[in-house]
Amino acid sequence: MNEKIRIFLVAGARPNFMKIAPLFRAIQMNSDSLYPIIIHTGQHYDFNMSDSFFIDLKMPKPDYFLGVGSGTHAQQTARIMIEFEKVLLEEQPDILIVVGDVNSTLACSIVASKIEYLNNNKCHIPFVTRNKRPLIVHVEAGLRSFDRTMPEEINRIVTDSLSDILFTTSDDADDNLINEGISQEKIYCVGNVMIDTLETMKSDIHQCTITTQIGLVNVDYGVVTLHRPSNVDSLENLRDIMQVLSAISNKINLVFPIHPRTRKQLEKNSLSIPLKSNNRIKLIEPLSYKEFMKLLFESKFVITDSGGLQEETTYLGIPCLTLRPNTERPITITQGTNELVDLSDMEEKVNLIMEGNWKNGSVPENWDGKTAHRIVSILLGQITTM
Numbered sequence: 538m539n540e541k542i543r544i545f546l547v548a549g550a551r552p553n554f555m556k557i558a559p560l561f562r563a564i565q566m567n568s569d570s571l572y573p574i575i576i577h578t579g580q581h582y583d584f585n586m587s588d589s590f591f592i593d594l595k596m597p598k599p600d601y602f603l604g605v606g607s608g609t610h611a612q613q614t615a616r617i618m619i620e621f622e623k624v625l626l627e628e629q630p631d632i633l634i635v636v637g638d639v640n641s642t643l644a645c646s647i648v649a650s651k652i653e654y655l656n657n658n659k660c661h662i663p664f665v666t667r668n669k670r671p672l673i674v675h676v677e678a679g680l681r682s683f684d685r686t687m688p689e690e691i692n693r694i695v696t697d698s699l700s701d702i703l704f705t706t707s708d709d710a711d712d713n714l715i716n717e718g719i720s721q722e723k724i725y726c727v728g729n730v731m732i733d734t735l736e737t738m739k740s741d742i743h744q745c746t747i748t749t750q751i752g753l754v755n756v757d758y759g760v761v762t763l764h765r766p767s768n769v770d771s772l773e774n775l776r777d778i779m780q781v782l783s784a785i786s787n788k789i790n791l792v793f794p795i796h797p798r799t800r801k802q803l804e805k806n807s808l809s810i811p812l813k814s815n816n817r818i819k820l821i822e823p824l825s826y827k828e829f830m831k832l833l834f835e836s837k838f839v840i841t842d843s844g845g846l847q848e849e850t851t852y853l854g855i856p857c858l859t860l861r862p863n864t865e866r867p868i869t870i871t872q873g874t875n876e877l878v879d880l881s882d883m884e885e886k887v888n889l890i891m892e893g894n895w896k897n898g899s900v901p902e903n904w905d906g907k908t909a910h911r912i913v914s915i916l917l918g919q920i921t922t923m
């Protein structure tokens with residue numbers, strides 16, 4: 538094992554798990570020269586926000602679990618940095634791969650950029666010997682909402698500025714990076730690793746029985762997910778959103794797997810009580826990957842503020858109404874099935890979808906289920922010369 542190039546794969550929160558899974562598998566397929574080490578920071582820790590994903594995605598238990606839990610941004614980021622530094626110094630991997638835009642992505646790339654490996658005899662690539670730190674690789678680089686009130690936007694900008702190799706999902710992300718002065722040579726447009734997971738898991742997803750379990754077989758329904766602070770942290774906003782969802786449910790059933798942040802707000806303010814008596818809105822716990830994807834596959838449309846869902850709906854050709862003033866994933870609008878909506882237009886947009894008046898969209902280039910393999914072969918080609 539010591540002769541192999543060791544790669545840290547960092548995941549912290551729910552959307553990260555389906556991004557590291559295909560990378561883990563692609564690295565394992567090159568196990569003669571590469572060795573993956575999974576670091577779970579513990580940013581998400583509930584069974585259905587974390588463990589259930591490892592089970593569904595057939596991933597081994599993480600090699601390290603940092604157990605950082607929740608807190609303010611500073612607390613959470615600081616805890617990840619402190620714990621991650623210890624593991625980084627102990628293992629001294631050649632490569633650090635971070636994915637997405639959560640606090641774990643930011644924290645681990647900052648630590649890796651300033652670490653100094655002492656007495657390093659574990660490393661195998663010239664870059665590491667020379668710089669005494671791992672090569673930092675960001676998967677899903679270059680996405681920008683241009684809205685710095687979003688914590689994720691700060692995480693994206695800082696992570697990209699520290700990364701040595703940047704893998705992007707679409708050309709607009711390449712343009713954003715180049716506009717920020719990042720050298721073209723570091724950037725590779727490779728497609729979307731989330732789609733790799735979706736493709737790999739397709740037959741497992743089809744066999745999942747969640748729609749039967751929640752009584753939605755042969756019933757038209759829309760899926761709702763909301764968790765962004767801008768939507769759910771303000772009582773007024775959340776109350777308005779719930780009223781609009783209630784009105785939409787008069788026309789079509791809605792299923793709403795509730796994120797812990799949203800549940801806290803709903804319960805603190807007794808907003809879920811009226812919805813509980815409305816049997817056309819099903820408020821359910823967060824689902825596992827397979828369950829959620831099954832629900833999505835059979836849905837008529839999605840109302841969301843998630844980043845990943847904008848991409849998954851575009852891939853599947855399902856209409857997506859994104860309740861945000863901006864998106865870091867514009868290709869899902871220009872090419873896909875996504876549209877940004879204001880709450881006041883939501884009902885009208887749902888009507889359009891139900892009348893069959895929605896764009897069909899097309900799948901962006903390289904969203905083909907093979908992105909992780911592209912990433913690993915680029916890494917294998919680059920690392921010996923860097």
Ligand code: UD1
Pocket residue numbers: 550551552580581582583584586587607608638639640641688689764796797798844
């Ligand atoms: C985080 C990410 C966001 C991502 C989202 C996906 C950052 C800045 N935000 O936001 O980009 O879209 O994950 O879900 O990294 N909680 C639990 N159980 C858990 C996890 C969280 O109860 O397993 C509670 C926490 O106590 C906290 C709230 O949920 O109060 C929010 O969790 P937090 O990790 O702070 O951010 P998210 O909103 O999940």
